[in-house]
Amino acid sequence: KNQVEQSPQSLIILEGKNCTLQCNYTVSPFSNLRWYKQDTGRGPVSLTIMTFSENTKSNGRYTATLDADTKQSSLHITASQLSDSASYICVVSAREYGNKLVFGAGTILRVKS
Amino acid sequence: DSGVTQTPKHLITATGQRVTLRCSPRSGDLSVYWYQQSLDQGLQFLIQYYNGEERAKGNILERFSAQQFPDLHSELNLSSLELGDSALYFCASSAHNTGQDNNYGYTFGSGTRLTVV
Numbered sequence: 001k002n003q004v005e006q007s008p009q010s011l012i013i014l015e016g017k018n019c020t021l022q023c024n025y026t027v028s029p030f031s032n033l034r035w036y037k038q039d040t041g042r043g044p045v046s047l048t049i050m051t052f053s054e055n056t057k058s059n060g061r062y063t064a065t066l067d068a069d070t071k072q073s074s075l076h077i078t079a080s081q082l083s084d085s086a087s088y089i090c091v092v093s094a095r096e097y098g099n100k101l102v103f104g105a106g107t108i109l110r111v112k113s
Numbered sequence: 114d115s116g117v118t119q120t121p122k123h124l125i126t127a128t129g130q131r132v133t134l135r136c137s138p139r140s141g142d143l144s145v146y147w148y149q150q151s152l153d154q155g156l157q158f159l160i161q162y163y164n165g166e167e168r169a170k171g172n173i174l175e176r177f178s179a180q181q182f183p184d185l186h187s188e189l190n191l192s193s194l195e196l197g198d199s200a201l202y203f204c205a206s207s208a209h210n211t212g213q214d215n216n217y218g219y220t221f222g223s224g225t226r227l228t229v230v
Contacts, residue, residue: 004155034219043115043203043221044156089155103155 003027004104012110021107023073023090031093035075038087080111117206117222125228131192134225138206145187150201194229
């Protein structure tokens with residue numbers, strides 16, 4: 001069973017609109033939660049890193065939130081652009097597994113004009 | 114350019130063969146991590162090296178092996194290749210070693226796409 005579940009699996013939105021991607025995890029305890037953006041055929045690029053004590057972190061038009069009690073995180077993208085089309089991956093650092101990173105399968109976002 | 118260089122970018126080979134993937138970490142980074150990403154799957158951690166020594170092992174098959182050289186570049190060797198080994202193989206680097214827990218930067222390369230036919 002995947003310990004990091006992301007939803008939706010894929011999403012299509014119009015340019016300029018906002019969207020929110022979800023990440024639920026069962027990894028506990030964890031050290032930090034990260035969101036990565038992966039363009040097709042490229043390596044993942046870090047967007048945000050949050051420790052368990054942080055509730056929100058922003059990086060430009062990207063805002064990540066974290067609720068450690070419910071083990072949920074979200075990534076909100078504001079005023080989407082065509083270049084936001086990518087896979088967004090939620091990653092949890094798991095202390096119980098020697099701090100290894102557990103990757104979600106990702107949400108594929110397509111922004112169309 | 115992330116600073117992590119992977120070669121080759123693409124590789125097509127036949128079943129049963131052996132290939133070597135290469136990774137040069139970002140300047141100053143001592144840790145190298147290898148990941149496998151199969152089609153429509155999440156990244157799976159394979160192995161980590163720190164300053165030449167193996168530090169963590171994930172779901173790496175016995176047919177696969179890796180090493181990190183004194184100049185800190187790393188190679189991932191895949192042998193007796195099977196069709197199911199077709200995937201993107203990513204290398205990442207970081208400056209520190211605290212298992213994989215790293216708040217200081219964790220940079221991925223662009224990957225090597227391996228196709229086994």
